[in-house]
Amino acid sequence: MLLATPSVSVCIPVYNGETYLGETIRSVLDQTYGDFELVILDNGSTDKSGQIARSFGDHTFLLGALVGGNTGGQKLPAYDLFASGGFLRGSGYRPGALIGDRIQFARVLYYQKLVRQTLLEGMYAGLSVEVLKMGGSPAPNTPVGWIKSGSVYLGVDTILGPLYLAYGQSSGGLRSFYFYLGRPF
Numbered sequence: 001m002l003l004a005t006p007s008v009s010v011c012i013p014v015y016n017g018e019t020y021l022g023e024t025i026r027s028v029l030d031q032t033y034g035d036f037e038l039v040i041l042d043n044g045s046t047d048k049s050g051q052i053a054r055s056f057g058d059h060t061f062l063l064g065a066l067v068g069g070n071t072g073g074q075k076l077p078a079y080d081l082f083a084s085g086g087f088l089r090g091s092g093y094r095p096g097a098l099i100g101d102r103i104q105f106a107r108v109l110y111y112q113k114l115v116r117q118t119l120l121e122g123m124y125a126g127l128s129v130e131v132l133k134m135g136g137s138p139a140p141n142t143p144v145g146w147i148k149s150g151s152v153y154l155g156v157d158t159i160l161g162p163l164y165l166a167y168g169q170s171s172g173g174l175r176s177f178y179f180y181l182g183r184p185f
Contacts, residue, residue, distance in 0.1 A: 008036040015043040058113040069102035076101040087178040091151035091168025102135030
């Protein structure tokens with residue numbers, strides 16, 4: 001019965017409903033009847049509804065991807081090149097160390113809320129797994145092919161914004177420590 005179909009499906013359509021979505025999810029999960037599935041349909045919300053749906057509770061998974069390049073035949077000018085590297089964008093490399101006129105990037109990010117605070121949102125521990133490929137780099141030492149990297153970090157919400165202490169490492173053997181204030185993604 002690993003993939004048994006539940007007898008009830010509860011569907012919650014949402015569009016910019018961050019104000020009530022958490023309360024709605026909690027209401028469904030607190031029911032005494034247990035043979036159900038919960039399906040949340042985000043209809044292109046521009047608020048935090050999608051993030052609330054993916055991270056209800058203390059655990060959050062975030063997926064991210066970026067693909068970019070020049071569609072014309074000419075080379076991009078230096079000011080339009082893609083730059084990557086740094087915390088959660090090619091961990092292990094220093095920020096901006098990887099440049100090129102084409103980028104392929106994907107990341108899986110997981111974090112867990114460790115402490116709930118009343119004034120601020122809390123303290124978190126997390127990790128990331130990242131893959132990155134740069135093309136058309138004018139720098140001779142930019143790696144060719146897929147770069148695999150990852151990081152582990154602690155984060156805390158402060159009055160100034162999120163503050164991170166992190167360690168990152170790449171498949172090329174580069175390692176970095178990060179002390180980062182602000183949203184890195």
